[in-house]
Amino acid sequence: MNDWKAIDANPQATPCKVPEQAASLTMRKQPIHAFTVDVEDYFHVEAFANAIHREAWPQLEYRCERNVYRMLDMLAEKSVRGTFFVLGWVADRSPQLVRDIAAAGHEVACHGHTHQLVYRQTRQQFADETRYAKELLEDLTGKAVNGYRAASFSITKVSMWALDTLIDLGFTYDSSVFPVSHHDNYGIPGAPLGPCRMRAPSGRSLIEVPLSVAQVAGLRVPISGGGYFRLFPYWLSRAGMRSVEREGDRPLVFYVHPWEIDVDQPRVQANFLSRLRHYNNIDRCEGRLRRLLNDFQFGSMSDVLAAHGMLPIPSRVREDSRLGQPIVALQ
Numbered sequence: 371m372n373d374w375k376a377i378d379a380n381p382q383a384t385p386c387k388v389p390e391q392a393a394s395l396t397m398r399k400q401p402i403h404a405f406t407v408d409v410e411d412y413f414h415v416e417a418f419a420n421a422i423h424r425e426a427w428p429q430l431e432y433r434c435e436r437n438v439y440r441m442l443d444m445l446a447e448k449s450v451r452g453t454f455f456v457l458g459w460v461a462d463r464s465p466q467l468v469r470d471i472a473a474a475g476h477e478v479a480c481h482g483h484t485h486q487l488v489y490r491q492t493r494q495q496f497a498d499e500t501r502y503a504k505e506l507l508e509d510l511t512g513k514a515v516n517g518y519r520a521a522s523f524s525i526t527k528v529s530m531w532a533l534d535t536l537i538d539l540g541f542t543y544d545s546s547v548f549p550v551s552h553h554d555n556y557g558i559p560g561a562p563l564g565p566c567r568m569r570a571p572s573g574r575s576l577i578e579v580p581l582s583v584a585q586v587a588g589l590r591v592p593i594s595g596g597g598y599f600r601l602f603p604y605w606l607s608r609a610g611m612r613s614v615e616r617e618g619d620r621p622l623v624f625y626v627h628p629w630e631i632d633v634d635q636p637r638v639q640a641n642f643l644s645r646l647r648h649y650n651n652i653d654r655c656e657g658r659l660r661r662l663l664n665d666f667q668f669g670s671m672s673d674v675l676a677a678h679g680m681l682p683i684p685s686r687v688r689e690d691s692r693l694g695q696p697i698v699a700l701q
């Protein structure tokens with residue numbers, strides 16, 4: 371039973387909006403998971419950082435807008451409202467896109483400004499660019515921006531100081547921690563698998579919503595989106611996600627990028643591994659997303675946190691919060 375995150379899968383007021391596959395679930399509850407989009411273009415990715423210099427970004431073919439609008443159409447078709455972590459660089463270039471994301475009912479959150487990895491920035495650089503992006507997004511949407519996700523999930527054990535900056539800037543939650551050990555750019559191996567209050571170096575704490583992994587034979591297997599979703603056959607991703615559902619105590623946090631549904635994007639001349647990461651099965655991603663949206667029930671990060679009893683919460687949380695969540699300190 372997934373009481374902690376259950377919402378009505380078939381609200382009687384809008385029966386026509388229930389996905390076909392959900393029809394058989396009438397009269398029972400379905401857990402809600404987070405559908406998130408990291409809004410950036412193909413040339414922002416870390417895998418191409420050595421092949422494309424930042425100074426060249428403004429001259430490159432810009433494809434982010436059309437891909438985001440396609441995603442908005444797909445989500446509208448499936449009646450899903452998710453969370454869009456928008457890069458400040460994209461918001462500067464496409465202010466109307468940000469307004470349209472918010473107008474469609476999605477949560478707008480912050481993906482930083484320059485897509486530089488957090489641990490490659492000084493604390494001052496990180497504070498300055500994150501403040502800039504947050505305020506820009508808030509000006510465009512007229513709403514508080516409560517959530518943050520770092521470029522390439524780059525809040526790791528060496529950049530935990532970033533949590534203090536996020537608290538100082540008034541963020542309510544972070545979703546930058548990938549609780550795995552295998553990746554070269556990211557990962558905190560011993561991190562909790564579900565939403566928690568994570569202790570920052572100052573002793574204060576922030577809600578952390580880690581990316582999802584399945585537990586298979588004692589190993590943590592990423593099944594939460596991006597390149598993993600394109601690498602694994604859909605049935606395997608779904609099986610991993612169902613195994614997380616069966617645990618019953620944590621939501622799935624799924625992520626995807628607009629460029630992952632863009633089969634016509636320019637091919638960047640980078641090394642083999644980078645090209646594999648970026649282009650693998652890119653022609654299959656949109657079809658798999660549609661199946662995913664039929665097979666699971668998704669909402670925004672805020673929906674999931676509210677279902678988990680972690681929101682509403684003051685933006686500057688304290689250890690003696692009335693919500694009483696245990697605080698996790700990583701050594």
Ligand SMILES: [Zn+2]
Pocket residue numbers: 408410481485520521522
């Ligand atoms: Zn990103």
